[in-house]
Amino acid sequence: MKQRSGLFDLVLGTLALVSLVIIYAPLAVVWVFSNWQPVRVRGALQLAPFSWDSYVALTRNADILGALGTTLLVGLVSMLLALILATTFAMYYWRTAGVSRQIMQALVFLPFLLPPIVVGLSLLIAFRELDATRGAFTIVVGHTVLLVPVVYRLVLTRLNSLSPSLTEASLDLGASQWQTFRHILLPQLGSALLAGALLGFAISFDETMVTLFLSGSTSTLPIRLWSMMRLGFVPEINALATLVVVAAALATAVFGVMQLSGKRGER
Amino acid sequence: MDDRRDLWRMGWAAFCLGLPFLFVLAPIGTFILYSFWHNESGALVREFTLENYRAFFADPVFRNIYLQTVALCLGATIVNLVVGYAIALFASRRPPRLRFALILMFMLPLFTSYIIKVYAVRGILGHRGVLNELLLASGLISEPITAFIFSQSAIFLTFIVLYLPFAILPIYLSIERIPENLGTASADLGGSQMDEIRHIILPLSLPGVVVAALFNFVMTFGDFVTPTMVGGTEGFTFGRIVFSQFGVALNWPLGAALAVILLATSVLAVGVAGLAMRWSTAR
Numbered sequence: 001m002k003q004r005s006g007l008f009d010l011v012l013g014t015l016a017l018v019s020l021v022i023i024y025a026p027l028a029v030v031w032v033f034s035n036w037q038p039v040r041v042r043g044a045l046q047l048a049p050f051s052w053d054s055y056v057a058l059t060r061n062a063d064i065l066g067a068l069g070t071t072l073l074v075g076l077v078s079m080l081l082a083l084i085l086a087t088t089f090a091m092y093y094w095r096t097a098g099v100s101r102q103i104m105q106a107l108v109f110l111p112f113l114l115p116p117i118v119v120g121l122s123l124l125i126a127f128r129e130l131d132a133t134r135g136a137f138t139i140v141v142g143h144t145v146l147l148v149p150v151v152y153r154l155v156l157t158r159l160n161s162l163s164p165s166l167t168e169a170s171l172d173l174g175a176s177q178w179q180t181f182r183h184i185l186l187p188q189l190g191s192a193l194l195a196g197a198l199l200g201f202a203i204s205f206d207e208t209m210v211t212l213f214l215s216g217s218t219s220t221l222p223i224r225l226w227s228m229m230r231l232g233f234v235p236e237i238n239a240l241a242t243l244v245v246v247a248a249a250l251a252t253a254v255f256g257v258m259q260l261s262g263k264r265g266e267r
Numbered sequence: 268m269d270d271r272r273d274l275w276r277m278g279w280a281a282f283c284l285g286l287p288f289l290f291v292l293a294p295i296g297t298f299i300l301y302s303f304w305h306n307e308s309g310a311l312v313r314e315f316t317l318e319n320y321r322a323f324f325a326d327p328v329f330r331n332i333y334l335q336t337v338a339l340c341l342g343a344t345i346v347n348l349v350v351g352y353a354i355a356l357f358a359s360r361r362p363p364r365l366r367f368a369l370i371l372m373f374m375l376p377l378f379t380s381y382i383i384k385v386y387a388v389r390g391i392l393g394h395r396g397v398l399n400e401l402l403l404a405s406g407l408i409s410e411p412i413t414a415f416i417f418s419q420s421a422i423f424l425t426f427i428v429l430y431l432p433f434a435i436l437p438i439y440l441s442i443e444r445i446p447e448n449l450g451t452a453s454a455d456l457g458g459s460q461m462d463e464i465r466h467i468i469l470p471l472s473l474p475g476v477v478v479a480a481l482f483n484f485v486m487t488f489g490d491f492v493t494p495t496m497v498g499g500t501e502g503f504t505f506g507r508i509v510f511s512q513f514g515v516a517l518n519w520p521l522g523a524a525l526a527v528i529l530l531a532t533s534v535l536a537v538g539v540a541g542l543a544m545r546w547s548t549a550r
Contacts, residue, residue: 008460012353012360013357015357016358020372020373023376023428025387026384026388026390026391027379027384029390043395044403045395045400088282089283089287092280096280104283104284104287107292114295115485115486115533116489117489118529121298121523122295122298125301126293126297126298129297205380206381208492212492222380225383226492229386230495241383244379244380248378248380249379252375
């Protein structure tokens with residue numbers, strides 16, 4: 001019996017290992033190609049000797065650097081907007097009762113639940129009806145709509161975990177609503193807002209499907225990559241992709257450590 | 268003072284309800300409205316018509332691609348469920364630390380750029396891509412396999428690589444939630460490990476499987492980026508057709524109607540998942 005379950009684990013383990021190799025293979029290939037550039041010798045794939053050439057070329061590619069700047073700006077602005085709006089909405093849900101808060105919450109969550117293609121084209125159509133030109137502004141609107149539900153969820157969860165006596169005491173002692181929010185609630189929301197900011201920025205940085213509808217002639221990095229890849233191969237893409245993956249992995253690690261240490265602190 | 272406070276409160280409510288109305292509900296309403304309008308020689312005609320919906324149901328090209336895409340996404344979902352279940356089960360049988368590390372490793376690729384992964388997969392599957400070169404070098408094949416790229420099967424493979432982590436997590440969480448003493452009880456009563464898996468873990472983790480299936484199906488069905496990047500001219504999917512109405516084809520009302528059908532399909536999937544969930548927890 002023991003032997004049979006050992007064999008069973010071996011089969012499952014092999015499958016897990018093969019799957020890991022498969023889902024990491026794309027990332028590995030991108031990195032290898034960034035340092036050992038692929039060359040075609042009579043159609044066959046060969047690797048050039050190790051070099052940093054593709055990274056050097058990347059620093060000279062104004063197109064990509066411009067798109068990177070747009071991406072960072074869009075990410076920062078939408079993230080800040082999402083933090084402010086999501087906190088306002090979460091406070092509204094927390095402090096009021098009745099159907100209106102349910103309606104608000106349903107609408108806030110909707111873009112998160114709908115297929116991105118539907119969110120993207122709804123906004124595209126709405127902007128056309130308003131005669132708005134597509135550009136950084138429309139992208140920011142799209143991203144904010146996507147980020148608000150994520151931050152809202154985090155902030156509301158945190159608010160629900162707070163004891164109501166905190167605000168009651170503050171109001172009893174004569175503080176105004178604003179003072180209570182500013183000095184009692186806001187400090188408590190810090191970790192939720194930080195998590196929301198990181199997650200929101202990461203989502204905005206990577207967003208492709210909604211942005212494709214809203215970008216017009218302004219390109220964020222994913223949109224730039226999308227059009228470059230359709231036109232043809234540029235070695236800089238591999239360098240850029242490697243850097244993005246490394247940055248994402250680092251951010252995830254930092255985020256994970258923060259969450260873990262945060263939990264330990266709360267205990 | 269009280270008046271001012273009431274005014275402030277009303278303003279707050281108007282803000283919190285108004286913004287979601289303006290930026291979420293109004294665009295969706297406009298988009299659905301558009302699906303009932305139509306294009307006439309490039310110009311938008313704002314009159315109610317079912318023309319676009321008729322085009323979908325009457326045109327065998329649309330219908331076939333729709334059914335093909337449903338089949339493709341269901342297929343990828345099933346593969347991911349089976350593989351994802353095996354991995355989740357394997358992880359849940361490891362000691363806590365290793366378990367955590369394993370799940371984290373499977374989740375990490377989700378935090379890396381989506382478009383870069385599609386691009387990299389294309390480089391692997393390409394006609395003279397990494398996979399074909401490896402197979403050629405190993406002597407298993409003598410000619411590059413063309414089915415890897417720019418075909419329905421290319422989309423299928425890419426969906427599996429990209430969406431597998433979305434299947435693992437819900438299943439793993441539902442296995443994790445099963446009380447340990449159920450397993451102990453089963454062992455005490457003489458049940459083997461296989462009995463435990465078949466009669467305890469599998470039935471109790473079904474809700475996680477349902478969530479995983481829903482995630483996978485809805486996300487792959489709405490994905491138009493992967494099919495465009497690896498599908499070539501052979502690999503047309505429904506999402507791609509919707510997107511192309513807003514680009515090359517430039518027939519927004521038709522695109523809106525097709526997107527309504529895409530949305531209805533996703534909602535239907537949610538409904539089916541709800542029923543399956545009730546069925547799986549009822550027993």
